[in-house]
Amino acid sequence: MLKQATTDIEALKILDERLRWLSAWTIHHANHIRHSDNGLKVGGHQASCASMSAIMAALYFHALGPNDRVAVKPHAGPVLHAIHYLLGSQSREALEHFRGFGGAQSYPSRTKDRIPVDFSTGSVGLGVAITLFASLVQDYLSAHGWLNEAERGRFVALIGDAELDEGNIYEAIIEGAKHDVRNLWWIVDYNRQSLDATSADRMFERFDEIFRSCGWRVVELRYGKRLQAALDRHEDLKTWFEQLSNAELSALHYQGGGAWRARIEAELGTKAAPLLREHGDEALAGLFTDLGGHCMEALVEAFDSAQDDVPTLFIAWTIKGFGLPFAGHKDNHAGLMNPTQMAALRQSIGVREGHEWEPLEGIGSNALPGVESLIERSRFAREKRSRNFGNVALPAIPTPAGEEQSTQAAFGRILLDLSKAGGELADRVVTTSPDVTVSTNLGAWVNQRGLFRRSELPDVFAQAKIASAQKWSGGNKGQHIELGIAESNLFLMLAAAGLSGDLFGTRLFPIGTLYDPFIARGLDSLNYACYQDARFLLVATPSGITLGPEGGAHQSINPPLIALGQPGLRHYEPAFADELAAMMQEAFRLIDDPAGESTYLRLTTRSIRQVERENGDWREGALSGGYWLREPGDNAEAAIVAMGAVMPEALAAWEELRADVPGLGLLAVTSPDLLHRGWTAAQAARWNGQRDASHVERLLSRLAANAGLVTIADAAPASLSWLGGVLGQRVAPLGVEKFGQTGTLADLYAAYRLDGDAITEAVAELLLPA
Numbered sequence: 166m167l168k169q170a171t172t173d174i175e176a177l178k179i180l181d182e183r184l185r186w187l188s189a190w191t192i193h194h195a196n197h198i199r200h201s202d203n204g205l206k207v208g209g210h211q212a213s214c215a216s217m218s219a220i221m222a223a224l225y226f227h228a229l230g231p232n233d234r235v236a237v238k239p240h241a242g243p244v245l246h247a248i249h250y251l252l253g254s255q256s257r258e259a260l261e262h263f264r265g266f267g268g269a270q271s272y273p274s275r276t277k278d279r280i281p282v283d284f285s286t287g288s289v290g291l292g293v294a295i296t297l298f299a300s301l302v303q304d305y306l307s308a309h310g311w312l313n314e315a316e317r318g319r320f321v322a323l324i325g326d327a328e329l330d331e332g333n334i335y336e337a338i339i340e341g342a343k344h345d346v347r348n349l350w351w352i353v354d355y356n357r358q359s360l361d362a363t364s365a366d367r368m369f370e371r372f373d374e375i376f377r378s379c380g381w382r383v384v385e386l387r388y389g390k391r392l393q394a395a396l397d398r399h400e401d402l403k404t405w406f407e408q409l410s411n412a413e414l415s416a417l418h419y420q421g422g423g424a425w426r427a428r429i430e431a432e433l434g435t436k437a438a439p440l441l442r443e444h445g446d447e448a449l450a451g452l453f454t455d456l457g458g459h460c461m462e463a464l465v466e467a468f469d470s471a472q473d474d475v476p477t478l479f480i481a482w483t484i485k486g487f488g489l490p491f492a493g494h495k496d497n498h499a500g501l502m503n504p505t506q507m508a509a510l511r512q513s514i515g516v517r518e519g520h521e522w523e524p525l526e527g528i529g530s531n532a533l534p535g536v537e538s539l540i541e542r543s544r545f546a547r548e549k550r551s552r553n554f555g556n557v558a559l560p561a562i563p564t565p566a567g568e569e570q571s572t573q574a575a576f577g578r579i580l581l582d583l584s585k586a587g588g589e590l591a592d593r594v595v596t597t598s599p600d601v602t603v604s605t606n607l608g609a610w611v612n613q614r615g616l617f618r619r620s621e622l623p624d625v626f627a628q629a630k631i632a633s634a635q636k637w638s639g640g641n642k643g644q645h646i647e648l649g650i651a652e653s654n655l656f657l658m659l660a661a662a663g664l665s666g667d668l669f670g671t672r673l674f675p676i677g678t679l680y681d682p683f684i685a686r687g688l689d690s691l692n693y694a695c696y697q698d699a700r701f702l703l704v705a706t707p708s709g710i711t712l713g714p715e716g717g718a719h720q721s722i723n724p725p726l727i728a729l730g731q732p733g734l735r736h737y738e739p740a741f742a743d744e745l746a747a748m749m750q751e752a753f754r755l756i757d758d759p760a761g762e763s764t765y766l767r768l769t770t771r772s773i774r775q776v777e778r779e780n781g782d783w784r785e786g787a788l789s790g791g792y793w794l795r796e797p798g799d800n801a802e803a804a805i806v807a808m809g810a811v812m813p814e815a816l817a818a819w820e821e822l823r824a825d826v827p828g829l830g831l832l833a834v835t836s837p838d839l840l841h842r843g844w845t846a847a848q849a850a851r852w853n854g855q856r857d858a859s860h861v862e863r864l865l866s867r868l869a870a871n872a873g874l875v876t877i878a879d880a881a882p883a884s885l886s887w888l889g890g891v892l893g894q895r896v897a898p899l900g901v902e903k904f905g906q907t908g909t910l911a912d913l914y915a916a917y918r919l920d921g922d923a924i925t926e927a928v929a930e931l932l933l934p935a
């Protein structure tokens with residue numbers, strides 16, 4: 166945007182006030198005016214909004230360009246809605262339904278809000294860090310020729326000061342430093358208060374050191390212009406002011422001018438007499454609340470002087486609840502103004518009763534044209550973008566050859582073959598891994614496609630002719646983003662790359678790999694990625710006690726249950742390489758389909774004999790969650806239901822038992838997640854008059870009504886035991902319920918009851934009369 170004339174500062178100040186009013190009013194309306202039929206508190210954060218209104222006015226009506234993307238601190242959501250209300254992209258109706266069904270969401274949501282939300286926020290820390298990875302994705306797209314210089318932007322995070330306690334932020338800046346990340350503005354609303362209390366003084370001194378050592382510029386916006394001038398004139402006052410603790414400052418802001426005066430008189434005596442003489446109580450309070458984050462001149466100047474691409478942390482001093490009656494009070498986080506206080510605020514800014522929603526109500530005719538033209542100029546920048554789906558031709562994914570294969574090795578082969586075959590999909594795949602690229606079988610792909618680096622990174626070992634299977638040189642055409650061991654970063658990287666179609670108009674096909682147990686380390690970030698509807702393929706391998714000698718610390722147990730409860734993520738667990746190929750093809754389709762989702766593949770290093778197929782009938786069932794690997798007889802009394810790595814045990818047991826148990830079937834489950842979803846969806850649909858049975862109901866209805874199911878998976882048995890509830894059949898669940906340990910597969914399968922004997926015993930248990 167063009168530099169603003171000085172008169173715009175006045176318009177920006179009016180907009181700041183307007184945002185503070187509209188955000189407070191939106192929250193007030195939801196809590197005090199909208200009809201409530203259950204007395205449930207609606208809530209909202211007037212104080213957290215008030216401390217950011219100036220910063221956000223300066224950004225959205227001055228500093229942001231059309232390609233810039235912003236993650237807004239969750240509790241300032243109403244300010245973002247107010248901005249879009251002024252811009253004309255938010256409706257009064259949505260604001261009137263703030264925190265109500267179908268209304269503006271409490272925290273900015275990409276998927277549920279009608280305004281363009283660049284990044285959803287809510288779980289503090291994650292919105293901050295995703296901007297860093299989005300910037301990395303922007304560099305990736307530029308380097309690959311998918312983004313013009315004119316389409317590049319800056320990534321802005323608006324951060325609460327207490328939010329800086331979240332460790333994921335530091336994991337992100339360490340990773341960012343390795344990748345020479347740029348075009349970031351992180352703006353801290355340093356209001357010295359968290360949810361519970363005022364925040365610790367000691368730590369804040371250190372944040373700038375931490376950021377600087379990661380290559381950031383730190384700009385501290387302590388004082389507004391007026392306060393700065395006053396402190397410059399009174400050296401003693403400045404020294405005194407700067408030694409106030411967070412709690413003392415907040416308390417004084419709350420108490421107001423009289424308290425400032427009494428305290429200064431008591432502690433500085435005659436040294437401050439001239440200043441006290443010049444200022445009445447109200448003026449004194451006004452002077453000390455003129456902090457950097459509330460001073461439009463200071464904000465505009467700071468933003469205007471950071472126009473290069475160096476990542477910049479702005480620490481803007483603010484007051485929580487600025488301009489509101491509970492400003493500075495330590496308990497104000499969820500504080501709500503009462504109707505009398507709201508009326509006083511309304512009057513103070515010249516809004517007539519009954520005209521509260523009018524965007525520019527009460528703005529004098531002198532100022533109005535300036536305000537209107539500023540809004541007009543800012544509008545173009547904030548349109549909602551199309552999400553860019555369906556533009557990539559997706560080839561069939563062939564099954565790798567081999568009578569014996571593990572799903573993990575097959576995954577590596579499939580990617581290698583895809584790379585060799587070339588084509589648009591192969592070019593759009595971007596892989597990433599937190600230091601387990603080699604051990605998750607991505608090495609061959611990386612040998613082919615290279616590491617992504619903005620500047621050329623020679624492979625020193627290769628140049629020195631030291632033999633190695635991994636030939637990893639880096640450059641700006643590379644397609645693998647190597648991350649340090651921080652699983653939260655992996656998921657944020659996948660989130661950002663999985664939003665590339667939305668953010669940049671070019672869809673990528675991100676694939677991330679990690680060990681299955683370490684999903685838990687980044688779980689909130691994974692949930693965050695799914696919450697925003699980012700699209701990616703997550704490959705978790707190895708998994709389960711099938712990992713044998715690696716022992717209990719690396720053997721995963723519960724991820725299938727995590728996946729069962731995770732919206733936006735489809736779990737597939739193949740036993741055979743052909744299933745895996747079909748699932749990967751489906752995962753790519755789901756990435757590029759508006760109604761799709763992300764996919765989680767749980768794989769293993771166990772090499773098993775592949776099955777012979779008579780035809781391709783299994784495929785549709787495998788993609789829907791399961792299929793009969795060995796067909797049951799009509800009204801069979803029992804079936805073995807198995808998933809993933811333990812399929813050889815299930816097949817062997819089936820062979821052994823089939824003579825004794827006529828009609829015994831073997832059901833291969835490929836996705837408990839999909840089976841469960843289909844089951845509940847069919848139940849819900851029946852209430853709408855639809856009679857279609859779900860896939861799992863059709864599969865299980867092949868068996869007798871009182872049939873017994875022996876379920877088995879190298880995972881928590883609850884992953885499959887619920888199948889008994891579908892048609893009321895009996896279940897003997899086998900699986901892993903205790904931490905694993907080292908051992909051979911035979912040792913462990915026997916000890917944890919995942920072997921043929923366990924299956925045989927469980928079948929007998931179900932069939933023998935009690």
Ligand SMILES: Cc1ncc(C[n+]2csc(CCOP(=O)(O)OP(=O)(O)O)c2C)c(N)n1
Nearest residue numbers: 213240287288289325326327328358359360
């Ligand atoms: C991961 C996570 N933990 C806890 C919360 C609950 N919570 C919401 S806001 C907040 C304190 C925020 O303080 P600060 O970041 O300083 O924001 P502000 O003062 O601007 O409201 C907490 C603990 C959350 N939203 N996310």
Ligand SMILES: [Mg+2]
Nearest residue numbers: 326327358359
């Ligand atoms: Mg705070």
